[in-house]
Amino acid sequence: MKTLALFDFDGTLTQKDSLFEMAKHVSSPAIYYLKISVLIPVFTLMKTSLLSKQRGKEIFMQLFFGGMKIEDFNQQCYKFCNQRLPEIIRPKALIALQQYQENNTDTYIVSASPENWIKPWAEKLGIKVLSTQLEVQNLRITGRILGNNCNHEEKVNRIKNHINLTEYNHIVAYGDTKGDFPMLNLANTKHYKPFQ
Template sequence: MTLALFDFDGTLTSKDSLGEFLKYSVSRGRYILNMIKFFPYFILWQLRLMKNSVAKEHLFRIFFNGISEDNFRDIATKFSHEKLDSIVINERMQIVKKHQANGDRVIIVSASIMCWLQPWCDKNGIELLSTQLEFINGLFTGKFLTPNCHGIEKENRIKKHLNLKDYEKICAFGDSSGDTQMLALADEATKY
């Protein structure tokens, strides 16, 4: 059996789903204000003085701290149904469908948030490993429930989720340094 591992943002999509989700979830004015608030963390991350995961938690805290889980999931599900297909690159989705048609196990491994990726994956019959937000008593805490599924965490999640020795062949598809460890697991790695 073949295992096909796909990054999502930039690999299967023409735009980053996080950026699109942030624009979708709040008004234009609030989006601009929140991005101004996030700017110092962005600079620290760009200067490598702050980890990607820490900067990303700050971003989510600025945008969504205290939002109810039901409200967040509603927004994320609507976004998934209304917007994700419009940023998916058809030619690359055909590669996913070819693997599925061959009976291969297809898994998306993404740093993006499960709340908006899961409905899309369910619709397309694809397994998902991704970052999850922490909700306590029905409210977003401003933290991640799981480590950000990026870089070495992609490898960790894959190895925890399945036994790679069960597969005759592993194919992996990615587009950035955040996919390096996942691509290294593959017999056939494709970097876009």
């Protein structure tokens, strides 16, 4: 039996939202909380559905990352993967990932967070990543998302576009929010908030 394992990232594998943790990583505490206070109206509009989650996320990233050279940004992402990310990975989730790897199971992280700060960590474990991609213009991060935010149905679109599902006898998926439901529905075995 050939198995495919699909994992959401934020909240499923991690204890905290990596977007906010990455923003802290590139900012001093004073600057971080100042920018967060500026974003309060944006968060409010998102909660009331007057602003799309994708647009709200772009405004957040434009404020924290917009204008950074892609080379510098990726260096910061690499440091984040080495220094901060291991501290917020759920221990039970890491054990599950390692067990799949020991069994030579094809394992993917499918995430709404940008691939830049997931891939350096995931690739060390031999895990592939399908996630949100960031727009780059003139070798600088704009803060905008390239295409669609990898959440809800877009997760399934990415999976089907990059993986030949007919090769697998069994699909197992892990998630923790409504944004993961389409991916969970794709699987034979579903795990909702399994490591919490």
